[in-house]
Amino acid sequence: MACNSRAARANEILPDWIWLRYRRHWPVLSLLKTLAAVVLGAALGLAATFAAVERGFGFGAVRAGPWTGWPKTGSRDADPYARAVLSRTGETPLGSAEGLGFVARGDSSGALLDPRCDYSVRGPVPAARWWTLSAMTPEGRLIENPARIYGFTSAEIVRGANGGFDIAVSRAARPGNWLPVAPDRPFVLALRLYDTTISATASALDGISMPVISRGRCE
Amino acid sequence: MTRREAILDWIAANGPWAAGVLIVAGIVHIVSILAMPRLAPRDAFARMERLAPAHRMTLLPAASPEGGSPPFEDPALVQGVCRYDLAAGPVRLRAELSSDVLTLFSFHARFGQLYYSMTDRSATRGKLDVLLVTPAQLEAVEANDSEDELPQELRILAPTLQGFILARALAERAGDLDETRKRVMAIGCALAPAAGN
Structure with a gap:
């Protein structure tokens, strides 16, 4: 019998005695196997969703040096992954006409930002009416510090004679533009360009010079 | 039965199930990502x-x-x-x-x-x-x-x-x-x- 022999072949992974004893229950076994496949598939699918949402932000990332931005999240054509992530964190992105946000998790050499080291952030900044730089935990929270300095705006920054600036990111107080971080907590830097001309052409970010993050002394 | 035959047999027997698992996983993944903005309680x-x-x-x-x-x-x-x-x-x-x-x-x-x-x-x-x-x-x-x-x-x-x-x-x-x-x-x-x- 052709159809039966296929069923028998399908069960060669089972020991003979099981097959002989439970042959009559084959439809039930088959149903159980289908159920198991559906449950396993659903679990895998949900695990993939969870992993994607935890990792954050999906497609359309734009990289420039150490900075990564997601210009499309603030527009009508945000991808489904970005929308899923935002719906979970409650975040409201910057609209494409409002500006563009970037996050740096490493310095300009590619090494992860280390709270035991000093960093210096120097221009140039792409053309924007205003910009702000702040230090945050990797989850996007502000970092507690006694000075209660969480970030700088382009208007309050102390500039050199040539208009350039240098922001010192350090756990210890520094003269000039000091952006404090906690000695024991990892951090990231968030740069936001408000009312900038580059948001419209963000796919062509290669030619644009972003601030350089260079590592200084480490403890 | 050689080892190769055994592997092929195993695939013949369980391949459809594995494919089924992957297809279900794909559908569940896509549906859950698309549904999230509508279901998320803390957006x-x-x-x-x-x-x-x-x-x-x-x-x-x-x-x-x-x-x-x-x-x-x-x-x-x-x-x-x-x-x-x-x-x-x-x-x-x-x-x-x-x-x-x-x-x-x-x-x-x-x-x-x-x-x-x-x-x-x-x-x-x-x-x-x-x-x-x-x-x-x-x-x-x-x-x-x-x-x-x-x-x-x-x-x-x-x-x-x-x-x-x-x-x-x-x-x-x-x-x-x-x-x-x-x-x-x-x-x-x-x-x-x-x-x-």
Whole structure:
């Protein structure tokens, strides 16, 4: 019998005695196997969703040096992954006409930002009416510090004679533009360009010079 | 039976099941990603519903190290929100803006879509006048337009009845925060009188 022999072949992974004893229950076994496949598939699918949402932000990332931005999240054509992530964190992105946000998790050499080291952030900044730089935990929270300095705006920054600036990111107080971080907590830097001309052409970010993050002394 | 035959047999027996598992996993993954904005209990709209009454400007709490606000918020921005429900009628947003203060506006639909955004530069001679409408309301408003005059207001079509407008202004220094809060609160957001009345 052709159809039966296929069923028998399908069960060669089972020991003979099981097959002989439970042959009559084959439809039930088959149903159980289908159920198991559906449950396993659903679990895998949900695990993939969870992993994607935890990792954050999906497609359309734009990289420039150490900075990564997601210009499309603030527009009508945000991808489904970005929308899923935002719906979970409650975040409201910057609209494409409002500006563009970037996050740096490493310095300009590619090494992860280390709270035991000093960093210096120097221009140039792409053309924007205003910009702000702040230090945050990797989850996007502000970092507690006694000075209660969480970030700088382009208007309050102390500039050199040539208009350039240098922001010192350090756990210890520094003269000039000091952006404090906690000695024991990892951090990231968030740069936001408000009312900038580059948001419209963000796919062509290669030619644009972003601030350089260079590592200084480490403890 | 050789080892190779045994492997092929195993694949013949279980391949369809494995493929079934993968197909189910793919469908569940895609459906859950697409459904998330509609099902998420703590999305931005839910937060605005909790923090702000409808049809008026409300200040949102500033980002702080203690948390409580969504991640990656700029501590230099003062945020105000106007939640709306267009079932009650069109919503008018009015502001007098100074070009010295960066003011940002973004329009969010019920399920996380940001459908329009602009800055204070969209104001004409320092005045911003926006009417937020549904397609049906837009028809009613346009039916009332005078023939020889262009409408002075910016009309925006909302994709969902419910949603919120976020108005954010930049405080250049920590000392400017109070002044900036006043500026955000001075932005008017209210139900517009029904057209034709």
